[in-house]
Amino acid sequence: MTGARFTHVTVRRPDLRIPFPRRFAARLTGETVVALIRRAKYLAAELSSQGTLLMHLGMSGSFRVERPGAGKTRKPRAEGKHDHVVFEMSNGAVVTFTDPRRFGFMDLLTPKQLAAHPVFSTLGPEPLSDAFDGDSLALACQGKKTSLKAALLDQRVVAGLGNIYVVEALHRAGLSPMRPASILATASGKPRPSAHRLAKEIKQVLLEAIERKRNPSYRANRFRVYDREDEPCLRRGCGGRIQRRTQAGRSTFYCASCQR
DNA sequence: ATTGAGACCTGTCGGC
């Protein structure tokens, strides 16, 4: 999409989580994508003159990119039941947004709206950036009464972690999801060793996930705790069993014997 | 100001 122009935009189902802005398709058509970026779990296309197209996949969303072959007759695309938006680009690419649960959304924001966006503007650091480390994590959690689990799911603390990788990172770091987030720092705000461990494992678990997605032959173990209730803990020499409980409405999986 | 619960919507899976 980068550098390409929207030649045709179809909204087949306008009622996603957030209603589309007025004249969405019309405003997008003719715009060129200056840059395509990701921030937290948001995708953003910076447009040549209409601001930013902000997109989110929700729980079940995905994009499909097709190139109806140059030269061949352009066949009408068989539209799936949950194909809600279709972008036809000037370079021939057809980008389709599919989302069965319709928790995803698309929005068009002016630079001013983007800067004032209640979520986008308050996002914490990108976990893989240098701005995120044990120090910044401890600082963000200083004095927090919530659990570590809830704190890591809070996008203002660190951006882009979901339920699975929060649970995985806590297991790797040997920290109980139920501990208060404040334990990562001393009363005076100094990071404890656990903060550095946790920040390191967050980066590690994400890097491995990305690698696994990119390289199918990289068969590193799937999840170590997520969705493994009653199965043995995989930490060497632990011997515990994975337990499950609900925290903040989400499933938490953990090993009570090695996560303290 | 924080925090947990409920809501949003559809699909899938296991049990009966």
Added chain:
DNA sequence: TGCCGACAGGTCTCAA
């Protein structure tokens, strides 16, 4: 096979 409830990797809103 069919029905039913539980559950799903995200985020918002509301009430306490």
